[in-house]
Amino acid sequence: MSASVSPSSDFQKAVKQLLRDLGQTLPSGWESMQMVREIRASASSPALVLLEEAMTQLEARRPYQAQLLHQRYWQDEAIQTLMRKYHRSKSSIHRDLRAAHDALAAILWEREQRARERFAREQYQRLEAPTNDRLFGVDALLTQLRELILSEDGPALILLTGMGGMGKTSVADRLSRLLIDERAFAGFGWISLRPQVSLWDTRPYFQPHPQQEAATMVFEALTIQLLGEGAIPSPFSLTDLLARLRTHLHHAPHFIVIDNLESLPDIRPILTQINNLARPTRFLITSRRRPFDIPDLHVQSIPSLHREAARALLRHEARKRNILALQLAPDEQLDRIWQQVGGNPLALRLVAGQLHVHPLPDVLAHLTQGRQMHQFFDYIYRQAWASLDDLAQRVLIAMSLLPPHGGDVAQIAAITELSPGSIRDALETLIQVNLVDVRVGPEGARYTIHSLTRAFLHHIAAWS
Template sequence: MDSDAITADLIVKTLRAWQQGQTPPPALLGLDLLRDAAPSAVEGRDLRLRDLLLQMTTDELERARRAEDVRPPSTIATRRTLLSDIAGDFAHGKAELQAWSALYHRYLAPVEYSAEQLAAEVHMDPRHFRRLVDAGARRLTEQLRRAEMAAHARSRAAHLRRHLPPPDYARLFGVDRQRAIIVSLLRQPYGRPIISIEGLGGIGKTALARAVAHALADGDDFDGMAWISARQSWLAESGTIEPITAPPITPADVTNQLAEQLGLTWLVGLGANEKLARIAEFLANSRYLIVVDNLESVSDIDALLPGLTTLADPARLLLTSRQAMAGYPLVYRHAVMPLSLTDSHALVESELERRGLAPRLEPADMERLFAVVGGMPLALKLVAAQMSRWPLATILSDLRRVRRRAPESLYTFIYRRAWLELDDAARAMLLSLLHISPEGEDLEWLQLVAGLPPDAFDSALEQLLAYSLLDAAGSAAMPRYRLHRLTITFLQTEILAQWDSGQQRE
């Protein structure tokens, strides 16, 4: 309901109708505040509205009484005690207290009084008393408007979030700045239409995209949201890789699910081009946020992205991908940064506490853990889960030597697909970077260490950057390249030999 349609006159008419046993005006029954009542049951919404107005009025009356140190009202409401209560309220001469008391005793008290009766009790001219009742109704109007605007915002946010996956975390660490940057970019009316959140598997791309979408759902920047997930598996806390049933993995699957979430189910049977054209027509008159999670799992990205690009005005697209979208000029790329040591420490202790374990992790132990896995949220959460069964030293040793299922699954989940996509030159170059400085090295250092011919080096560098196996930081003129700590640990294990031999057998 439009909050401006809530007026003091409408509230008084409603209260007076109830008092006279008549049907009140229907306008207030459309309040978003009453959505928890059955929408088709007018009687239920009517009773809910009565309770709401009574609760608001009595709450404000009690607050005003406490502020003036008025004695508590009588516990048993009789004609005599109620008149005594209003006399006590008016004895203090405070306008706010008098207004709420006048409204309550005139229309909402369990015993009915006329304005003349109440005016006589407080030794006041009836016309002046009625003005105080009207003042109370105006105050109640403002209270109801504020509550309705808040309920409308909650209802709108819930509507926007209906396709978003619920958060799978109690708290996010180290993402506030990144979330603010992406939210700001998506709010810009003439900004980049497509944003790609990129990085290694397990670094928090989906969590960041989810946090961005939920933050935007609290505002009025978008009329609707869609979330399409192409994820094919996830790493459980037990260390097993769990498949996801029937994810959309083709461009047709993605557009079909988008049409369904937009309420355009009749488009599903159309051809790809006509379907996208109809979706574009629908989106042309509204502003939508469309999220495609785990884009790298779609079978033909090059076929999908041009079609999605046609939807990106005024809609906005938010992608997450392990594969860099470097070849698409319309795409703004945001590389997810690993957590700092401080945020990593906070995440691990939060996970330990969530599992009922001692949440304290000594700084020295955290530094040892960070040296092995870095600020990789997925790896940190897996380690925290394993700490209920194994000492930290054993877990770190397993990560280096891959002696148990959990470390092997972690590496498989994060790295296997990317490793198998690299050509021999890119694999050799990645292995040659084991001793790269944590602060990064320049291009000349990479060329020297890799020892590849110029063309092979350029191709290898492009592949490592495309699969987020190598990070580029610094300025565009003088970039510095570095490996994630977990990548270094992974490259020192023997699991690569197993993958390579398995690929040869295939």
């Protein structure tokens, strides 16, 4: 986030009002200032704290200007008195006061910019690194969701639903980042319930916790994220924890995403508990399943990509991955892909990845073998798997042993006992065919796989 070079005229006027009131009241509109939000948690009079600390900084930087403001406002000295004291003309004193006002406003504006940057950084850290550099065909959906969430009488609980690969997590992530940039809420939360699968575990694909235990884990993780481990009651009581969480979310409205809620055996009980935490806090839930008997739940389906959006996505993948056949393909051929895939973004990306190893006419000819989406995914994953060499297959299998948020080269090396260079070569191939995503964050590159890829690898292990 880049700071503005100088504060606006409205901000400068507000600083003058702050001086006139000697910090007794906040200027109009300053309740939403991030520096005020930070101070309010520990100070009963944030306006006074802001003014005193800004004056201290001004005194260190420009003693004359700080002294001039102090005499004019705190000591209520008249302009004529200041003229005699400093042997300055009336116009010179007014000019010096304007410069002092501007300097004080600049100090406060710098503080606000630092507070905003700190806020954005802290909130971004709660999100997962996005896997897609661009989203297609979701602008209208994002606008609609934003309006619903920011509307005073809008739903407090929104369920974003759709089959795997439709981009529920990506939309929730993009919406969270938009709202963070706007500082639309006092804070943000993100809890992911992506199932973890081990190929060498003989249990079923997803071994859920008992319902109540799973719900407890969700609320405990959310409490730690928002309030810290010290907020967990001891001895532990879910009732006490929910009460603390409810109090915090009532006084400091948040926007919270619970991702992949379908991982729980029954999502209705926890939705009822979440609903009790809402208002004014807003929740966005993503799930492949949708209940029909939860009051106050707004259900929003992820739409399939329309023809133009699918074309744009395929063209983007072609440029990004240097797939010449796809770059040169006429719209009619891209439309044939879209007609078979049905506008599922992940499926389109997987088809684009296949063009690294198969000619476009062959891919188009074989797409009809998977008209149903679950058949298509099975078909396309089998095709992708068969195109990999032994090294890439070995690394991809290792990826399924990593936690849902992925891992780095060192973690993959610990599983495969391959050299980092060999792993990077394999990862480059897997990224090209869209079987592996790379998330680049402050700690470096992390490699992840989609839950559908993980499910396919589980079936591979079962067959072998």
